[in-house]
Amino acid sequence: MSAKGSPAASRRKGLTLTDVLVTVVVSLVLGVVYHVWASVSSIAGLLFIQSDELVYGMWFAASTLAFLLIRKPGVALIAEIAAAHLEIAFGSAYGIQLLLYSVLQGLAAELIFAAFRYRNTSAVVAGLAGVAAAAGSLLADIYYGYVTEYATWVIVLKYSLRAISSFVIAGWLMYGLAKLLERAGVTQSLRPVDRKEYDALDG
């Protein structure tokens, strides 16, 4: 990699293959979690009407976790698409619609991170991104599942539970996991480096 000339300028802009591969692999590991989570979700669904929405936020976790680790534009969207791609690669019948859902959800999360100029990596912003992804899924649900035709109280219950769960799981929980990974020392080499850190080296 040192053969690439001045790494400082070129590596900060855009995503490198390393960024993309790490993002895809983070989603992939979460994809394994998703398979376990599907049964958690069906057990949670037995509690009360629409109670499976309590754990729904996990489906948006890939985008926030990948962003919290890599902190670059575009990562949240790629993470969502990678999770959908895993389903296609392993023969899920609903791969194509998951792909379209994932694009909407990823773009919505991406919008929140962009609104904070990709600099704010607090738990609250991650939570907001999760809620935005939930809103993206609502938009898809309106066309796909006619959810606006449910009785009003069902709509309110379903989507407020989903929003809360997205904030907690995709936001707080993933923030905590990213902090754990930071402490384990895996993240230093992933993140874009600031100008002033290079200046510190020069000085």
Place this chain on the structure above:
Amino acid sequence: MKRFFEPDRKTWLHRSNPALKLAVFVGLFVWTVLTHRIDASFYLACLFLLLLFFASGYPLWKTALLASGFALAFASASVTMILFGKGSEIWWSWGPVSISKESFYRGLHLGFRSIAFGCQGLLFVLTTTSTGLFYALMQRVRLSPKYAYSFMASIRLLPMALEELRIRRDALAVRGAGGKKGASRLLQMPELYALPLLAQSIRRAQRTAAAMEVKRFDAGRRRTYYYDSPVTKYDAGAFLVMLAAVLAAALLAQNLPIFELGDMRMNP
């Protein structure tokens, strides 16, 4: 897994270009989403079920096994709408549940649509390999190679992650760690499983990516490809067959309606 998902014979759908096929199937998805009449969605489900059996190139029993999952998809798509949907002509109501004529047929309509979606999706994944799709996307729609090769490489990294999960579980069992039961065990999961698995996978991904960058897998313009991904007559064939299928469904719904109901939404 790999053995199971290997077709017996190659059909015209296997031979058509995966990138163009993806576009055709996204088009089909949009068409199906915009189908609001139950007769049309019923015939779409029937015709694509037929196509699935004839064009996927898999033996009958395998296709039937895969398609049996649609029963569950049908139920999960329709039940909530049937029980909690809006409607004026109430058939039965009990507590929060109220089944009306409108919500009942709307639920069935959603069920038929989910079968149509499932058939289309299965038809795509059964006739397309991941590698073929990404080579086609690089050559036909100029997807940047760094994305294509990352996605392809990740498929190879998955078995390692699964192996590590197994080892981790065994190791914890041998050490007698994580003996807690119930909710507190669930709270330990991130630290016991997610952290080590993610850390290992991220480090491995970084090493793999460094090797791939050195070998110029991310080089953009003027590169050659190991697999060629041309556009052939099969693409025209695939497009025409899918077009014929949706037109046939629309015609059948028009001339041979079964339910004879209008738009399934309350206020279209």
